[in-house]
Amino acid sequence: MIEGFVGEIITATSHEYVPAATSYGVLGSPVLIARPSSTEDVSAALAYARAQRLEVSVRSGGHTPFSTNEGGIVIDLSGVRGVEVLDGGLVRIGSGAVWGDVAQALQPHGLALSSGDTFSVGVGGLTLGGGIGWMVRQYGLTVDSMLEAEVVLASGAIVTASATSEPELFWALRGGGGNFGVVTRFTFQAHPLQGVVTGSIDFEPNALEQTLRNWRDVVRDAPQELNTTFLAMPSFGLDDPARWQVLFCYGSDDISAAMTALKPLLDLPGVTGQDVGSKAYVDVLVEPEVPDRALTIIDNNGFADNFSDELIESLVDAHTKFGSAILMIRHIQGAFNRVPADATAIAYRDAEILIISAVFLTPDIPDDASSKVNALWEPVAAQTAGMYGGFTNSTDPSIAELMYPPSTLARLRRAKSHYDPDNLFRRNHNLAPHVEGRP
Numbered sequence: 001m002i003e004g005f006v007g008e009i010i011t012a013t014s015h016e017y018v019p020a021a022t023s024y025g026v027l028g029s030p031v032l033i034a035r036p037s038s039t040e041d042v043s044a045a046l047a048y049a050r051a052q053r054l055e056v057s058v059r060s061g062g063h064t065p066f067s068t069n070e071g072g073i074v075i076d077l078s079g080v081r082g083v084e085v086l087d088g089g090l091v092r093i094g095s096g097a098v099w100g101d102v103a104q105a106l107q108p109h110g111l112a113l114s115s116g117d118t119f120s121v122g123v124g125g126l127t128l129g130g131g132i133g134w135m136v137r138q139y140g141l142t143v144d145s146m147l148e149a150e151v152v153l154a155s156g157a158i159v160t161a162s163a164t165s166e167p168e169l170f171w172a173l174r175g176g177g178g179n180f181g182v183v184t185r186f187t188f189q190a191h192p193l194q195g196v197v198t199g200s201i202d203f204e205p206n207a208l209e210q211t212l213r214n215w216r217d218v219v220r221d222a223p224q225e226l227n228t229t230f231l232a233m234p235s236f237g238l239d240d241p242a243r244w245q246v247l248f249c250y251g252s253d254d255i256s257a258a259m260t261a262l263k264p265l266l267d268l269p270g271v272t273g274q275d276v277g278s279k280a281y282v283d284v285l286v287e288p289e290v291p292d293r294a295l296t297i298i299d300n301n302g303f304a305d306n307f308s309d310e311l312i313e314s315l316v317d318a319h320t321k322f323g324s325a326i327l328m329i330r331h332i333q334g335a336f337n338r339v340p341a342d343a344t345a346i347a348y349r350d351a352e353i354l355i356i357s358a359v360f361l362t363p364d365i366p367d368d369a370s371s372k373v374n375a376l377w378e379p380v381a382a383q384t385a386g387m388y389g390g391f392t393n394s395t396d397p398s399i400a401e402l403m404y405p406p407s408t409l410a411r412l413r414r415a416k417s418h419y420d421p422d423n424l425f426r427r428n429h430n431l432a433p434h435v436e437g438r439p
């Protein structure tokens with residue numbers, strides 16, 4: 001069917017079609033799902049897509065609705081998932097691997113990479129988006145440990161992107177998403193890690209403003225091994241009351257150093273419980289349920305270089321008015337800040353925190369619900385910058401405009417015009433190719 005393609009092809013007549021056509025709870029209707037077994041197979045699948053004028057979805061872990069489509073082709077990289085540990089802590093990973101596989105494979109070598117918080121998220125999608133993980137304060141973003149990528153371009157050409165080969169592509173891949181080609185293999189510099197100390201601290205769910213200020217004051221002075229996220233979950237019924245927690249991962253197996261670092265958090269007013277334990281890093285990666293598609297989620301997120309009292313006040317005001325919303329605040333200060341703003345496509349390198357808010361609405365929502373939520377978020381948006389594309393549920397084409405500062409966006413669009421002028425790779429937070437006179 002596809003000339004030169006030796007991997008697996010699934011069409012609508014196959015019993016595997018429905019699961020293969022589904023991405024993160026969304027059933028698409030692609031004409032075929034191609035599972036390449038090699039880089040050359042990816043090239044052949046792209047040639048077919050171009051000739052047949054098929055829309056292209058590229059799937060690694062399948063955690064977004066982008067990686068299925070209506071009437072197009074899905075290039076599913078789940079067959080390209082090897083994890084190879086090389087000398088000097090270098091690791092070569094097939095982009096269809098999931099981060100849980102990677103953590104498991106690196107553990108016997110006493111190595112780890114800071115990825116996301118979820119076992120089954122794909123290496124391809126998370127890395128290209130940046131990658132904010134449980135050791136972001138120690139090792140920065142996942143892309144900050146990336147040294148090389150093998151990429152199949154829209155033309156079908158196979159190139160290597162690194163600091164010395166196709167450097168502009170290398171820059172764009174580190175945060176610019178799947179806009180530039182299909183990455184088949186990454187090389188990373190892994191970090192020594194024997195284990196972590198991890199868990200959660202529960203807080204009484206009242207006095208949010210004061211609790212956030214207390215958490216901020218403590219984590220600002222905490223050692224960089226201590227990575228924390230503040231999480232406020234609303235009540236989802238009588239059996240599932242509201243809960244506020246600080247989730248943490250201390251990136252070392254030194255329990256006594258971890259307990260010293262955690263003590264100021266455990267001593268905060270309002271602490272009602274704690275769960276602290278030593279674990280292998282792989283066991284920190286969780287597997288949340290796929291969200292109920294019947295619920296509408298209106299989310300917002302942004303980076304803040306100063307989690308000031310004023311910002312906390314605005315945030316608490318918006319969060320309280322939202323009613324049923326999840327609030328997550330990731331403390332990212334540390335190695336993340338040591339990378340220059342123009343070194344990768346993730347430019348908000350002065351950020352102290354990333355704030356993520358998700359408002360849950362039942363199906364019968366008024367037409368203006370989204371604009372009402374966004375209006376309440378406005379005072380927070382005015383004190384934050386940008387957006388992290390991996391933490392929005394939205395597939396709105398305007399999202400890419402919000403994700404990057406103007407100079408980064410313009411540079412990404414120039415790279416897009418060079419590497420994918422016809423926008424073959426558009427099932428993503430899409431960067432329309434550069435147009436003269438536009439930012």
Ligand SMILES: Cc1cc2nc3c(=O)[nH]c(=O)nc-3n(C[C@H](O)[C@H](O)[C@H](O)COP(=O)(O)OP(=O)(O)OC[C@H]3O[C@@H](n4cnc5c(N)ncnc54)[C@H](O)[C@@H]3O)c2cc1C
Pocket residue numbers: 023057058059060061062063064065066067077095096115116117118120121122123124125126127128129130131132133177178179181182183184288390391427428429
């Ligand atoms: C439950 C959950 C938890 C998450 N936790 C975190 C987290 O802790 N930290 C974080 O940073 N992000 C997190 N994310 C966001 C996640 O990084 C993005 O959604 C990411 O795009 C998912 O990657 P994937 O490969 O699983 O998804 P896919 O749907 O397979 O891919 C998403 C998009 O990435 C591009 N892409 C994927 N693979 C390739 C490739 N090999 N070559 C070119 N383009 C490719 C394509 O455009 C594709 O449409 C989380 C998402 C979910 C759903």
